[in-house]
Amino acid sequence: MSVLAISTKVYDDLRAHGEETYPYECCGVLLGNFEQGNWSVVSAVRAGNTRTDSAHNRYNIDPAELVRIQRDAMRQGLDVAGFYHSHPDHPAQWSQTDFAEAHWVGCTYVITAVAKGRAEVTNAFLLAGTTEEDKRFEQQTIEVAG
Numbered sequence: 001m002s003v004l005a006i007s008t009k010v011y012d013d014l015r016a017h018g019e020e021t022y023p024y025e026c027c028g029v030l031l032g033n034f035e036q037g038n039w040s041v042v043s044a045v046r047a048g049n050t051r052t053d054s055a056h057n058r059y060n061i062d063p064a065e066l067v068r069i070q071r072d073a074m075r076q077g078l079d080v081a082g083f084y085h086s087h088p089d090h091p092a093q094w095s096q097t098d099f100a101e102a103h104w105v106g107c108t109y110v111i112t113a114v115a116k117g118r119a120e121v122t123n124a125f126l127l128a129g130t131t132e133e134d135k136r137f138e139q140q141t142i143e144v145a146g
Contacts, residue, residue, distance in 0.1 A: 004082075004108050004124040004140045006030075006041040011144045014044045015112050015119035018086030022117045025049055025086050027059040029066065030108065031073045032081035039081040039108050045069050058097060059085045082108030082124075089114070092121040094137050102127050105135055110142075 010030075017026040027049050032041040047061040047069070061083070070080055082104065087095075092113040094102075102109055105127050112122040124142050129135035 002126050002138065002140050003038040003143055004041065004110070004126075005038060005143045005145065007146050008144055010041055010044045011122070011142075014084045014110065015122060017044075017046055017084075018088075018112045018114040018119050019117055021049070021086065022114050023088045024055040025051075025057065025059040025088060027061055027083065027085040029061070029069045029073075029083055030081040030110065031069075031076070031078040033079065034081070041081050041108075042078065043073075044084060045072075056088060057090070080104070080107060082110065084110035084112070086112045086114045086119075089116070092123040094125055099135075099137060102135070102137070103132070105129055105131075108140060109137070 028044050028046045030041045031043040049055050049059045050062050051058045051060045092111045108124050108126050110124045113120045124140040125137040126140050128138045
């Protein structure tokens with residue numbers, strides 16, 4: 001199982017983001033470096049959820065905002081390590097919609113379950129595969145440190 005290394009501050013920030021946006025899904029971009037076969041996340045950039053039809057159980061990051069975040073990351077010598085979002089009053093497991101809308105193979109997708117406004121479980125999933133046809137989510141171990 002691959003490992004997602006993340007600082008305590010970044011971990012706490014992305015969980016707090018889910019609490020702040022409850023009962024709607026929060027979303028953001030994880031920035032870091034790929035080291036020895038695993039992602040090391042050093043920053044979580046909050047993004048606006050542009051879904052107006054069902055923000056309580058869906059999210060979307062505006063492509064222009066994502067490009068800006070990616071360019072800022074490159075200037076800092078970082079890569080897009082993945083994405084995070086919350087599941088208000090639902091488990092921290094990927095949904096069929098999450099899977100269908102995941103396209104960044106090699107990136108991690110972090111999901112936090114927020115129950116009644118409080119962050120509970122946070123899980124990470126690596127989007128593995130080489131094409132849309134063989135992509136799959138693989139559970140990751142989250143290592144929170146520092």
